[in-house]
Amino acid sequence: MEDLLREVYSEERVVPPLFKYKAISPAQYARIYRESLTPEFWAGEAAQLLWERRWTKALEGEPPAVRWFPDGLLSPYRNVVGRHEGTWIWEKPALIWRGEEGVTRVFTYSDLDAMAKSYSGVLKALGVGRGDWVVFYAPPTPEVVALMLAAVRLGAPIEPVFTGFGYGDLAARVDDTRPRLLVTVDAFPRRGRPIKVKEAVDKALGLAKWKPKVLVVERMGVDVGLVEGRDHRLGDVRPEPAEEAVVESAHPLFGLHVGYDGGLGLVVHGAGGYLTQTYATTRWIGLRPRDTYFCTVLPGWITGVTYVLFGPFMVGSAVVIYEGGPDYPGWDVWWSIMEDYAVTVFLTTAGALRVLSRQDPEMLREHNLDTLKLILTTAEPMEVKYWKWAYHLVGTGTVPSIDSLPEKLSGRIPVIHMFIQTELGTFATGSLPNYTFVPIAPGSAGPPMPGFHIDVVDGEGNPVRGRPGQLVVKSPWPAMPVQYPRWYAERWRGGVYYAGDYAVMADDMNIFPLGRSDTVMKVNGYRITPEALERAAEAAPGVKRAVAFGVRDLQKFETPVVVVAGDVQPDELRRRIREYVGAIAEPAKIVALEAMPDAPKPELRAALKAYLWRGAAADGPLRGWVEEVARRLR
Template sequence: MGYIIPPYLKYKTVSVAEFQRIYRESISDVFSFWMREAEHLIWRVKPNRAFDGRVWFPDGVLSPYENILGRHRGTWVWDKVALLWEDEGGDVRAYTYSDLDKLVERMSGVLRALGVSRGDWVVFYAPPTPETLALMLASARIGAPFEPVFTGWGWYALARRIANRGPKLVVTVDAFPRKGKPVKTKDAVDRAVPESVKVLVVERMGVQTARRKNDVFLSEVEPEPAEEAAVESGHPLFGLHAGYRDGPKPVTHAAGGYLVQTFSTTRWIGVRPRDTYFCTVVPGWITGVTYLVFGPFMVGSTVVVYEGGPDYPQWDRWWSIVEKYAVTVLVTTAGAMRYLSKQDPSLLARHNMDTLRLIVTTAEPFDEESWKWTYYYVGTGRTPAVDSVPDRLSGRIPLIHAFIQTEMGTFFTGQLPNYVFTPLKVSSAGPPMPGFHLDVVDDEGRPVRGRPGRLVVKAPWPALPLEPRVFDGLYDTGDLAVMDDDMYIFPLGRRDGVLKVNGYRISPGEIAEAIKVALGVEAVVDKVRDPMKFEAPVAAVRGQVRLEDVKRVVREYVGPIADLADVKAL
């Protein structure tokens, strides 16, 4: 397959042979490699050991918050805009790093006043508003691990995640707007959260909500003093739930190793302090945590956060944000680009997006048609760069399709403009990033090239989850992929029955369980290919039940992201 060299990086591209030399050197001793990367963090106690078999940098102590926002105190970054937030209606709020730090300090005091201490879990079921983002950073500041739950999950899916974490506090909003109408997240929380658990309600829209004994509204809380916590490297920072065949399971990332890997990969993909950075993925997914809540703030970028969807009031909303705020780096999903490529081309053409210098996509395989549309139509721009020709849609800036997983914590494949940038290949997720020992193997564990196999990781990585089930000398990602002779990886999708719907990893077992709990019937859940969503769930049920009730229950209990494409009776 042919190489594509973006004009913007024509003079920074290295040969595949040079990359392979650097990569092989990095995986020949992953522990020394990552110890060198760990030097970029600020440690209260500098680690002397890389890995003890379970935890990275086990003798190190650090303040997570100092490494996220605090590192910029006293620098020019401190007085520049950290967060640009826009809602569906066009209301905008801007916070400098200094402003955001004050808000986080206040929210730390709110958490402390509500009884949250170091080691207590906080679960979020809320959109990305300045207050909820500050509360997440505040959790990290006081040493309280948190889990953001995607608001597209239904109440039953939320209840399972809350039960698994046993949080001291659940954070939600009264409601948030979606296409001009309120989505009442508080209603789902009332069904999912035990009466004994305290709920903090951020008054986002001011709508009337039921009030339970342990509900507290943000405006009513008087903050208490809250010290910034220094924690051991292995202290849990945050967690998510990842979809498996039989149901979602917790994945917990430790502070030290995860932040080392996040800071490194964010810099490697080319994010810089002077960037205006727009990530369209919300924090309920790993991309939204790593590359919205943590990574760009660690680097010192200006982070654009949009609360709504890409299609309101029209399908050019994201393009208008790129133009309005002079966005330089766009991070999004392959599925989103597929949807946008099918819209009226004039919606894209009306916007000048010449400020863009990098597009990063992730979450699912990238079909050739959508990849080319993104590279040539979105990425060419109106102004030539080096030898780009806008009138011919020649392409101008790099389109990096990077592979990520909840268990891996960060991107672990893809070209790196700030490290080793190799030529692009259509639809490829690029080669492995340095420090990640990847391979594609057959069922006997033998490396295979040019044909499908199991994508595996052969050595531990710093963001290794605390759950021991994840890595026992080899990590099988559960994904099918092709690795070519240049070591470029072409993801093909899950091979273990887990669904990929619009980039979301969904457990068929969770859908089947919801049907059984709600309707008392057994169900078999499978997947079918979908031209827009990549995959969609289907169900076959055994028992006397109306098929339309099955669809209704899945939407209500699991969420609209798990909408069934078809239901049949067994």
């Protein structure tokens, strides 16, 4: 951990030239922050939503079973899209979608509204009503985005599932969520070849006990087999009249399955509290109606749900979605998108900056990015050197601004790293361009945002500064889950939520995340439960037992390793895990041993992580086994 701390921690504080006259002092921030730590603060933000029946109390209950604005009624769809009807925003671009082939499709807010209304009738015709889950295993094409909003309009909670997850992972989610409908596409292009998503859906539903209907959206015109009575093509369903739902504040809006030590758990956010927090933080981080915003994190992850599907549309920004990866047709495709559409706000991950910084700098210099005013990053810890690369190389631009000199690559716009977690629902830390903008600490996720009572504590729960501790939240936040697994509830101790991450908090409250404190893996920002890899490995012939854990990786931050007892072929085991769990979970190494200690898996994982990350030797009979695994990894 000491090596990682040296890479991410910085005493330097930077005020970008364009924000020279906007930065506030630490004392001003401290006063604003201190005064924000009350329910009344969030009540003021909730007043920005459109309520059909205004709530009379801000919150009730004790953590984790807290409900915000419990007696309020609202239409989630009206608050996301419908709020703009009759304003100048209604006929401006809402969605700019670019396919991997280079085709661009643009939809205004009125276009998106018309699609969502029509598609809500399609969903109703397929039996979807208020409270019925709809799972999406599809890339965010315009039709898929409109279908998600259509479900929101009906009061049907959604779960977008990352298409990089395998059929086994999808089956587990289907059995847990029990959706009325699963939405997919025939196929989507990846580096020029079709990825046949419908085939993965068929395998997943062959494995799952729960059997939902399937709606197939045509993307590539690939011939796919339809199961009679189960599968329906979007164009073949006749819409029925469908009313816009008005729901209670705690009504489920969406959910995501989250990786915990013990497996996947469904975390569900309620409409009123979540939309309050989303609308507030989206404005604070810098989005406005005239912005063109490009986010590379897609729905399927909390950043993509909150800051693609909900927040930017609530604000009225133009949202750019690119279907492909960062390297196709070339490593400059993201720079090309930003130049072509005059992007003003760019949100990506620390992992993406790592890989982009290693490409030919000429590809970056060939594009004019002067319209950029903000670079936002998230997902995993950010090393100082990559923050500086983005600040100087990407963010300086070509035109002198105040005291920014392009020829010296002196920097011009903020690069703001922020902390997010599915359970929190939104970003919860960061220097805020449209609110509390404080000098940026390179490598940090910034200070806590107003309204979030965040601290770093030691093993006894005492605040610590300047050294690693546990990241905690000391009071409820509006987007608290309304449904959750026991693993989330167990993280609440004495009214304090332990986020499961190590971090360092500086004296000026800047927070430097250091990765997970449990054995959940953070791979390229994705939370991967070790249980999923172990289940896939133990289904393979010859494997008696398996233990999965993460090791430090310079590109992905963390990468999986699987230790198995038995006689296996490593390449075959990798293939099985890749297909069952997903490509993101493919192990970097398989360590095959004849035997494994007869100890609980959580104990084995924790011993391996403690030794490999912190150099802490295991006790008793585990010591020799841990050292042998470590030797095999060298």
